[in-house]
Amino acid sequence: MNAVSREARRLRVAALREAYAKELADGTAVFFAERATTCPWCASPRIRGHLRTTDLFQHKPGHFTLDRCEDCGHLFQNPRLNDRGLAFYYRDFYDGLGEEQLGSLFAGRTASYRARAASVEPHLTGRAEWLDVGTGHGHFCHSAAAVLPEVAFDGLDRSDGAELAEAAGRVRRGHRGSFPELAGSLAGSYDVVSMFHYLEHSTAPQRELEAAHTVLRPGGLLVIDVPDPESRFARLLGRWWLPWLQPQHLHLAPVANMRRRLAETGFTVVAEEHGQAHDAVDLLAAVWIALNAVAPREDLPWLSPPPGLLRRALRTAVLLTGVPLLLAATLADRLTARLCAGRLRLTNAYRLIARREA
Template identity: 70%
Template sequence: MNSDHEPESPGRTDRVAALRPGYRADLADGPDRFFEPRRTTCPWCGSAGLTTRLRTTDLLQHKPGRFVLDRCGDCRHTFQNPRLSAAGLEFYYRDFYDGLGEKQLGNTFASRGRMYQQRAAALLPFVSSPKNWLDVGTGHGHFCESAATVHPGTVFDGLDFTDGAELAERAGRVERGYRGSFPELAGELAGSYDVVSMFHYLEHSTEPPRELEAAHRVIRPGGHLLIEVPDPDSRYARLLGRWWLPWLQPQHLHFVPVGNLRRRLTELGFTVLAEQHAEPHDPVDLLAAVWLALDAAAPRDDLPWLPARPDAIRRTLRAATLIAGIPALLLGTLLDRFAVRPLSHRLGLSNAYRLVARRD
């Protein structure tokens, strides 16, 4: 498990120092402005029967703030409450997928080609050669690059609200990269695609129902929608608590139980053709939990949102803590891949689910 930032180097040290004044100004009045008012009703069904499911902090970047996930007692939808504001989304995403985090995350995504091919292959039982495919939340387009080996006759486009889609187009991973909001671009793209995919995208969106409506608008009649999201009903979500990686606070805003998503798709005019739990499971839960706990216990790395650079003693203590945790990291990896993975669905431990639906 890698950290979300690069190993310390002279170049990185200078970049962190250059970013520190900007972050200091952003945090001068505290993090309250990064949140909207707290909701009293469920954003999925409107029920007022809410309970707190989780309280946590930013365990990946360690930016200031505390985050709450509430759960609806009627439909079981889990959501961030209070939710990040537009300023909060900008602040907490900054230097994660871009800036300081761009190289690290790019390398991580580029190394997951086999997983991307498996996602693309989920469509094969229903259609073998779609004409064109729009990947929503495409990042830097690595899924499209891998999916083209599974569907060699398909033209892949990508859409993302960051500059990742433009980077993907320049790198040749997508034919066309769209930057912006999917619901806002849906009118321009209406009826244009045989396939739309949303792999670990819906949980990032502020209004998932609007994203689903946009997908219905963009897909041609008879076309297909692929969705993959974290499974909030995974037993790992309860067993690991705040150390369960898919909570990914504060970026993940919504966690939709599979029954809710199936019903909403049916209401929109889709037919769900397949529901998968074992196949999309990513065997990293125990490894990630150990890493998050070690990283939280160790002194902080040099990060621009901290007031000052850690001194030599704290840097040494951090390195020693992480080295001492290597046996636990190895054990977590072995358990994830060889003990849990073959039984993940049977034990209710799958950390994600995938739906394949046809637009009627």
Template identity: 60%
Template sequence: MSRTSDAPRTPAKPSRAETVAALRPRYQDDLARGTGRFFEPRRTDCPWCGSTRLKRRLRTRDRYQSKPGHFALEACAECRHVFQNPRLNGDGLEFYYRDFYDGMGEIELGNLFAGRDKVYRRRAMFQEPSAEPPKTWLDVGTGHGHFPAVARTVFPATRFDGLDFTDGVELAERTGRIDRGIRGSFPELAEESLAGSYDVVSMFHYLEHSADPRAELRAARRALRPGGHLLIEVPDPECWFARLLGRFWLPWLQPQHLHFLPVANLRKELDALGFTVIAEEHREPSDTVDLLGAVWLSLNAVIPPDDAPSLPRPPGRARWLLRCALLLAAVPALVLATTLDRLLLKPLAGWGKVSNAYRVVARCDAPM
């Protein structure tokens, strides 16, 4: 008998179809009780300024995972804050986040974030070259820790911690992308164990996911040492493409994004908390995929969805063939959109309201 036949075999990884089939019963049980239970009551006032002058900005569906449900964004006529209304509750957030960043989506999203080294390096280089490197850095909403892994090439002596709700932060610690993984609520942990611990706190595309952005900003104030810096990057709801492309503007990312802060509102809140804003950037943070994203979301709105556990049964062969045919037919539109994004929109980023995101750097001058 061959020796190789006696060697233990590594269990084969389940196929995507097998994974979907295994997850389907849980999803169908959740959906059998309806999607209405995933939402809080609709607000009649702005969560930022309290004004009752609200207007519908858009209504859409989940174009990313094709999970059932409808989602609305409303805008305040007074302060221009945009927010999801009615907002997802805790059960809703769990349902719509499930298998996006972890589970089924872990590898796909991990590969997407892992390929952005240049972006992460530019984010890390917020200091003047002559400034003293930070000793401790907390990346809030770190995901799988891809940003800290690149940032430590800029600041090799800095200790990078990462905080997140998902088990991705534990993966980030096991793989060495961060020195310490912290799982839980930032506002709660800032009160309990993180106060005055960090020279830098970063929130890259995190605040828009938060149910209470003000609480997150107060937590950052508490976690920073005097003289420390807060780095924030968020989608810009005042971008021209947000209105031009409507529900097909990629940064709306419904149903995950709950709040969209105009930069004036954020600056005013930081000032009230005792921060000094030392930089505001629009050109460099802009991720110029507006047209490509619009074409992709439009496709997702019309073509049959791929198999997913939220569907009651797998799509038949005819629907699968139709999906493949429509995707192939859309390739020229995707290529054209990518070309226009890179050659036309990217050079214009930072001019007017073309940028789809902004970054603010603020200094904490005294303990809270």
């Protein structure tokens, strides 16, 4: 980041600081719903604490707990963020201050997006219309079109990303809004619906699956990628495991739970993939998250006071010291993915491809 960009960011942060201070004046308890006493997946009362952590990404104030159901194994945020909390913790992550950084990250994942499309290709029979739910700025659709030239891609997102994707030509059409609320107007319109790392963000995953059933034509495909809470990395890395992603990830369902729920909703699973859905970043991300937690905070509008010269210098020194660790973690991730991730259950996600029953 050059001097001009740094100064522009400093001014943006300063402009936001007062608004964030007002929003935090009542504390963070106002961002949470009542604590649940039963599992939201199977309604069992046998739940217990699994993980307690903080926001290790934006470093916004607050503590977050993931509970685990002792009957079905479902993990869920408890107490869950309410609408006000979701708005607060998402703000300036994918948009605002975080838009440029996250946009560049998503745009650079072309190979991963094409691999996703290739995994679905054997289950397609020709021309198709595809709706990507949680599309962001449509980067997956743009990359997948090169693999599946006979497929027309549309995108749906709660943010203005879907509209921006349409304007940029990455999707044929961008739908903005809640998927369950828009499903009725899109009923029977698509041959494929994809939800790549989307369901874990949803407050009500079952409603999302029902919306997909509504939108798909008979025989259509639903493609789901979600974090795998049964990954051994989840236990080995503890709170430093990237897919916990608190406070954004509200539900993490074991694959057996998801398969059963799909069957109950009217789908037949035709493929289950773990290695193909794995993103080899667990160790790299854990090292980066830990370094970022140790280093003094950068200038952020929800933190005060702004960092001085000494604090900025200390942050730079900590991050530079960690470069060898980051390089070693990158190499270890790649070797693990190539040699033993699947056998040792170190894959961090799973993919299910399910066909809508007639």
